[in-house]
Amino acid sequence: MCLLSFISLLSLSISLFLMGLVFLMNDYSIFIEWELIMLNSSNISMTMLFDWMCLIFMSFVLLIASLVILYSKEYMSADYNINRFIMLVLMFVLSMMFLIISPNMISILLGWDGLGLVSYCLVIYFQNVKSYSAGMLTALSNRIGDVAFLVAIAWMLNYGSWNYIYYLEFMKNDYCMQIIGYLMVLAAMTKSAQIPFSSWLPAAMAAPTPVSALVHSSTLVTAGVYLLIRFNILLVDTILGKILLLISGLTMFMAGLGANFEFDLKKIIALSTLSQLGLMMSILSMGFYKLAFFHLLTHALFKALLFMCAGSIIHNMNNFQDIRFMGNLSMTMPLTSSCFNISNLALCGMPFLAGFYSKDLILEISLMSNMNLLIFFLYFFSTGLTVCYSFRLVFYSLTGTMNSFTLNILSDEGWTMLKGMFGLLLMSIIGGSMLNWLIFPTPYMICLPWYMKQLTIFVCIMGGLVGYMMSNVNLYYINKSLLYYNYSNFFGSMWFMPYISTYGLIKYPLLYGVTMNKIMDQGWSEYLGGQMLFNTFIKMSQLNSILQNNNFKIYLLMFLLWLLIFVFMI
Known part of the structure; x- marks a missing residue:
């Protein structure tokens, strides 16, 4: 299965790259709309945009994915479920493809959530306490961005369609579009791990190394950058762009500083990814989206290696x-x-x-x-x-x-x-x-x-x-x-970010839980509930034993009494 996946992905990558060159030379793009359901006046359609940027990015993702799968053949050879691993990687790549080709918010969400879900499965792949914790931190950090994305989809209802690519150019100064821009930046910041959502990215190193090579080069963490490249019009000469420039600059500085104090080989490389993501975001917020895309592609190559x-x-x-x-x-x-x-x-x-x-x-x-x-x-x-x-x-x-x-x-x-x-x-x-x-x-x-x-x-x-x-x-x-x-x-x-996002969040709820456990479950609730019932039943049975005291007449009399009560109750 490894070799088959490698050959098919590599051949698809080469063909997409050649197609991307043709589109780039001719400044050509194709917009495909496929109607799924038409119900009265509402239609649900799948839209796809093929331009030079999307085709070249897809070819790079597929090239890296094919080489990662070939690499996994030996790296994961001791794993009995290697086919399951390859299937997860292929699902991951497919989610990224959906995200890249979609000019529609709904179909982007399909790829966006697919990346989040499959990344959780891959981070917890080794199934130990560390990987479970890292997987949960990754999933919950990304959910913040997912919620922002869902709210942006709700705001897009103001325009009557979710094909954002129609409205960006002439609606960029509209109040609704500015709100959508803020939400998109929040979504991209969580996916690309900018401050203050950075702590999940080094934690995701609990995943197998081939997954890290794929995630940190061209898929999960670059999804946010790619999304903002598509929404770049909303960032130029706005307060939003300036805020993003400051945050991404600080992320770049923080990651570079942190990597100099780290001793875990994979975490050092993860922090270097974070630093480069900050660089891409910062040049993107200054309005140079082609430069950000250029660095996105070159970074994908050497980071995967x-x-x-x-x-x-x-x-x-x-x-x-x-x-x-x-x-x-x-x-x-x-x-x-x-x-x-x-x-x-x-x-x-x-x-x-x-x-x-x-x-x-x-x-x-x-x-x-x-x-x-x-x-x-x-x-x-x-x-x-x-x-x-x-x-x-x-x-x-x-x-x-x-x-x-x-x-x-x-x-x-x-x-x-x-x-x-x-x-x-x-x-x-x-x-x-x-x-x-x-x-x-x-x-x-x-x-x-x-x-x-x-x-x-x-x-x-x-x-x-x-x-x-x-x-x-x-x-x-x-x-x-x-x-x-x-x-x-x-x-x-x-900068104590993991403490804020993990220990800081769970410390006080856990302490409160211990206190409530002592007061409620092991306190008056237990006294009035389980223990009280237990003691009452013991005393009643002791009284019953004393009353009967081996006397057959009293036993039958009490039996008759209970029988009469039972009949009258019915």
Whole structure:
């Protein structure tokens, strides 16, 4: 089933990509409306919009999904229910397809809720306490966005149709459309884990690694960004766009800072996803939706590869995820380490890899835009933090000293996993330049002073140096300083967000529940109920025993008395 799914998804991906190129070159789009039910004057129809953006995004989702399924063939080989796993992944991809092709709020909801439901099933796949907790946090956080979406559907009744694409352009200043815009931004913020809904994204790492590769690259977390790309008209030059710019900038900064204090391999990569989502949201809120889409696609390629490499490392380390117990893996796993390095450098924005074309363009466009000092600081400091935690991760896992257990047999012999990784490796190298030529056939005119042009590379180099200094064991006093560990609790816990969304919510209801249990169930309710009845019955039976006292005459007399009472009662 794995191979069949891989071949069919890959062939569909290639055909959709070629179709997307034709649509892009001819500036062509197709709108299909399929009437399901016509009842009096009401009709329920399924609408589909095919344009270059939707076709290229679908082809990338299918490409990553096909390689993830190939990778899962070996990664999940010990699972007896691997076919069930593949079916869940296919349902996940199908939900994303519905979301991508829908210009209609109702059909988007079909994909939107499908993503939420299947993601819950995938997060709890390993069925332990940690994954159940993470699944519930993921599902309930996303329900907030789902409710916003349902309310937006109710507001769309004001226009007589749910095909929002008809109304966006000429109704953008309408009061109803502004409310719908606010609701859409709330829905997108929960799905793409912006502050204050960020805590579910690292928790969702309880899912199997192939799922993480799919979720964090092109499906669940990017659904919010894609939705706002479709609604981008409502964000340009509005207070809504400014609010989203601030929130996404803070998310980017918070995630970059938190990743530098984290030791779980998958959580570091999850926080890097959160940082990149903040980058996409921020440039989108400034009005550059094509740039956000460009970074969405390039990020999908190298992030899926990064997760696949992390999965391969975890697989070889006997399911150990702590980077402090790794080290010097480049000697024992050279091919995986090469893929890991290339995807990490693409994430940092290394020139001529996939991430460089989108990240560098975003930062230079932001420098040319009308933004204040705070946003400027958040952009560039977060970029430095990205390089910082990437270098720290490389030092701890690939170079540095070997801290592994003695019985780990490390090797690169998982050829099926490597085939899936090599497919994405190629795309991580050439994908950025290819998409740059396609989406921006006429280059942007970037006019900046020399020192501003060099600012990006300077920030990256400084970030790399700080990352090396933080992780190098020889610099003992910098690495172990009291200041570092005092603040790591705040920064490492994502600004106490998980405490607010989990412990903060459940602490007082649980304490109240204990008190009520003591007062009600084990207090007067128990005294008047169970215990009282029990004691009454004991006393009555004792009295009955004393009255009869082996006297047959009294026994028969009482029996006759009860019989008469019974007859009269009837």
